[in-house]
Every structure is written in structure tokens, then in C-alpha cells.
Amino acid sequence: MALEDLYREIILDHAKNPRNSAVLDHIPDTLAHENPSCGDTLKLEVTLDEAGTTIRRIRVQCRGCSISTASASIMSELETGRSVAEARQLARDFISGLRGGDPAGGGQPAASGEGAGPLDTIDELAAFKGVMRFPVRVKCATLAWHALLSTLP
């Protein structure tokens, strides 16, 4: 299990330069999302358009490891501009794609028979395939996406 399988270039880039990163003091600590086993915490601000159907802007305050920081950054880029329904679907597919992976199977997602998921079709998310081999880090990778699901109406 080489380190490079987990920390792909794109992940390290987003970890060192997280996009849409902001200080979100106006969000109380009680509404922060946490990865209790390792101390990642994340605050999320999602702004919808006037109709309330499309995501206009996402801002993230992530204090955590490289995986959680990069995942939050990539999430914020990929989800901005999507409809709420699409955004929710993408989040669910990403989470289940990571979780459904067989840790012993060399990082392949479990065959669903429904065609390729976002881990296969979206480059930035393909970078997270390596995480499937490190089950403890899956929670780091999915933190921001769980946060999005619980923030969206």
C-alpha cells in the first residue's frame, strides 16, 4: 500500500490550497461536523439561488487532515452550480462508492451492475479510490459530503 495510492497529486494540491475555504465564525461550534476518531472538524455554509433549487455557493471551514481538507475542497468545487437534487445524488453516490469498496480487493468498488459511479467518471473523485484501501480514512474522505447532505434542504 504505497503512500502515493492515498495521497494522489490532486489530493495533496487541494489539501495545501483548499478552494472555497473561509472562516465561518457565524456558524456555531454545535453545528460543526466531526470525525470523532481523529479530530477532523468542518463547518459548511451552503447558499442557494433565489428559487432554492440550485447551489450558488459553498464555503468550507475544515480543520483536519489532508484527506478531509482535500475532499471538502473538491466537494465545494464539484457541487457548486448543481441542482439540489443532483448535488444530493452525487454526494450519495460518492459516499456509497467509497463505502462499498472491498478493502481487500485492491480498491475496486463493489460491482453494482448499474454502470460506473462518480469514482470512475469524475477525475477529482477518482483520486479517492486509494482511500478504499485505508478504511480508517474513509470517514475523513466522506465527512464533507455527509455535511452537505445534512445541510441541503
Added chain:
Amino acid sequence: MESMNRAAGTAAAWKGLEAARVGRRLLEDIRADFPILGRMIGDRPLAYLDNAATTQKPRAVIDALALYYERTNANVHRSLHTLGEEATAAYEDARRAVQRFIGAGDAGEIVFTRGTTESINLAASSWGAANLTKGDVVLLTEMEHHSNLVPWQLCAQRTGCTLRFIPVLADGSLDMSILEESWTDRVRLVCVTHVSNVLGTENDVRRLSRFAHERGALILVDGAQAVPHIPVDVRALGADFYAFSAHKLYGPMGIGVLYARAPLLEEMPPYMGGGEMIRAVGLESSTWNDPPYKFEAGTPNVEGAVGLRAALSYLEGLGAAEIRDCERGLSLLARRTLAEVPGVRLHGTAAPESTVISLSLEGVHPHDAAQYLDSEGIAVRAGHHCAQPLMKRLGVQATVRASLSFYNTEDEVMRLAAGLRGAGRYFS
């Protein structure tokens, strides 16, 4: 400053030894006793520096477990046949070995449990429920492991007692000056860790027990990190309760000990009910067996006791003083070496000789540092170490923790330092 110079001198002397030893035995021979230490992690040799989480087992312990099932396995205490007698003898022999190991007055004061966590839960739900009422105070510390905190929170919910906390100072020691000020006559129990699993701080249990007893309170000690590294004499310490786990002591998982003074065990109501802990059973009620059996319901973890017994014998073979000297030297060397790594901040300066070392690496999240170290074959722990209140007090979310044992080497310490340098570069 004085003590740091002395410490540096000791570390330098240790480093100069031709061949590292524990007492009379060569370290490389000792390492050969532990099969898992020969493992590769990917293409790197394992450097196991997570001993505070659990320790590795010598062949003698592994063999004792297998031998038990190959030769003497039977249920205990009631069988008249030979195997039953042998298994019972092995179980009770282990109990006596534990009694000797911690200096208890009587084997009846040794209750076998699943581990430290269960031991403390036993004390909280049995002694606590029977003795604590609304307004009573249990005095804990800010450095407690969750296993010596959450059971008391549950107890407080059930009995209405209150929890108060002795604060931790910046160097990782307890603020003992607070003791006098914050004491009230409602304090019934003091709960304290003997050695911190995060900072390695050794608390002055003897002083705390004297203080508590003078004021009519009892003291319960979490000894999980202490028994592997320092000599423990529960009577000299004045402990009313003392808890520890076998798996942190080179023994198997799934078994631990609650020591409690005989008069306390006599009075305490049962914890779990069932077979073994009863004397006479009727439909409506039953009478209880004597301690310690009163607190050992169901078939015990006999293999665990046998494994623990073998671990204690192994440690006796090395010698407690020899182990301590070896670990002290390695720990001092480790701290000195790690302090020289750019960006490393060591937490807790109160215990420079302790095998438990927590650190932060600037700009690198502990999780990432630990992941990087794993790719180098080095096993450490990252996170809050089941001590979230302490993390908060330290002002960090998480730390990297390396925890040493007598079977670790100077080379492993150097690899850790090099790994941290590498992690700093990788994530910068």
C-alpha cells in the same frame, strides 16, 4: 535545566552501549521472543511504537494459550474431574500471581474482569450506586482516559452525585495546589490515572490517597499505563481500588483486573448476576458467593488468566528494575532526538523518562503524519487517545503518540525521527 542535563547525560550513556540489553539479556534475543516484531510492513521492517494501545506478546504467552486448550481446558470451580481441577488450579494460580505482582494482601481482593474499562464500570455501578447519593462529589482529573470518566458520568446520572476535576498544568502535571481549595466534605471518591496515556505523567497516588483518606474519602486508580512500566504496590500506594488490563502488559486481550480492599468487596452489591457468583438460588432471590467470585459471573476467561500468568512470569524473568532502566534510557533518548526534529513540539514536560510521548508536527495533521509513518513501517497512534478533555486543555484537536517498550530499539527511535522529518517535507 539541571534535570535536563542529567537526563541528557543518561541518554548519551545509553547510546554508547555496545550492544543494547535489558539486564543480562541482549535486546536482540529479547526481540526474538516476540514473533510479531519480525514482521514486514510492505517492504519496511515493523517498528512498533504503539505500546500504550496494546503490547506485543512473547512466545511464552502465545504458547501458554495454545497449551491451555491442548492440555488443560475445562470449565472451572465445579468440575470434579481431573481436567476441571487442573483448569481451576491454573485460574486460581493466575489470581495469586496477580496478587503478588501488585502487592495485594489477599488473592480474594483480585477480581478478574474484561479489562480496565470493565473494572472501573464495576466499581462505578457497584460501589458507586450503593454509596453515592445526590450532592456527593466524585473528584476526577482533566487528564483521565474516557474509561475513567464516562462510567462516573453514568454514575452521576443515576445517583445524582456531582463530578469535579483537578486541572492539568501546562507541563502536563496535576495542579495539586487546587486540591486543598476545591475539597469539600461531600467528596466521597477520588479517581485518578496512575500514568497518563497521553503525556506519560506519573501522578503522586500516594500523596492523593493520604489526602483523601484523612478526609474520609476513597481513591480509585486507573493503572493501565502504570503496571507495564513502574513497580506497583497497591498497599503502599494506599489504593482502595486499582484497575489494569492484561493486554497492555504483554498478556492477552479480553482480561483485566480490579483490585479492591476486602472490606469494600464484602459490602459491594453484585455487578453482573448469573452462575458462579451465587451461593443458593431460589425462584425469588439468591444469596451471593464470597468475593472475588461474587463479581465473576459466568464462565471466566480462563485462557486469558493463563496468558496473563505467563506474561507476569516473562516479566519477572527480565526483572522489573532492568525493564525500568532500559525504558528510561530509551525514553530520554527519544525525547532528546525528537525535540531536534524541525517543527516538532513535545507535549508534557513533566515526565521526561516516561515511555509515552505525545507530539505535534507543525503544518501536518496527526492523521497524515501517522499515515506517512505507517508507509515507513512505523506504528504510532494519532488522535485524541480517548482523552478529549485533555486535548482541549492542551489546545490541540489531536496529537501523534509514540509509546515505547523494552523491546524497542534506538534504531526505531531514529527511524521515527527521520519519518517525522519526511512527513514534514511531504505535506509542506
